[in-house]
Amino acid sequence: MMRVAVIDDEPLARLAVTARLARRTGFCVVAEYGDGASAASALPALQPDLLFVDVDMPGKSGLELLAALPPATRPMAVLLTAYDNFAIQAFGLDVLDYLLKPVDEERFDEALERARRAFPYRRAQGGHATAAPALAPLALRTFTVRVGTRTVLVGAADVERIEADGDYATLYAGDKTYLVRERLATLAGRLDPRQFQRVHRSCIVRLDMIAELRALTNRDALLRLRDGSLLRASRTYMPALMAALAAESPPP
Incomplete structure (x- = not known):
């Protein structure tokens, strides 16, 4: 307890x-x-x-x-x-x-x-x-996913972002995608927050993939990833995201 x-x-x-x-x-x-x-x-x-x-x-x-x-x-x-x-x-x-x-x-x-x-x-x-x-030591390091009849191990460090898909989640790793049988909220609590942050109800992003953050008028933000993808970050997740990004950045 x-x-x-x-x-x-x-x-x-x-x-x-x-x-x-x-x-x-x-x-x-x-x-x-x-x-x-x-x-x-x-x-x-x-x-x-x-x-x-x-x-x-x-x-x-x-x-x-x-x-x-x-x-x-x-x-x-x-x-x-x-x-x-x-x-x-x-x-x-x-x-x-x-x-x-x-x-x-x-x-x-x-x-x-x-x-x-x-x-x-x-x-x-x-x-x-x-x-x-x-x-x-407790953070999720490897995803175990089924691809046809095979079981594939996907390293968390290779995953660029994760998107919700109902009760499942889709991993984006380079040009490959994998479906995992876990809800996004569960994965958000298991991943290392120094590497991954949830930015929206439907999306988790690896921090080093974020190339640009642009504030929007409603206190949301627009994220541009290094692969050119654009994502919306909800104000609900902005405090943790900004703090994590600042912790990743070396002092001037």
């Missing part, structure tokens, strides 16, 4: 998270806090496994809260944000995912799946591990 603390200055926002967690197995809410300062003083003794943290709070922000926690015991964290000013610096603070308010149900499940996959590794390592190393 994963012990969860929810930190948000808006009571309704906290309720939205706790109500969703109550409908999922394997999670137990052990504390709620309405401000960052209270959470920062109580969490070291409580030692939850996972935090849902609002980025923008009066006083101590969500990022300041995470930075104030002892690195050796800092829990995994999912950031909640109502704005598009993305918290890039949080990548060194055990952040598993970014959820844009109002939180989409499918995105919420993706964040929980990442937490589930990272949790056993963290426990085996005695608690703390940064988000990227914790996920890497």
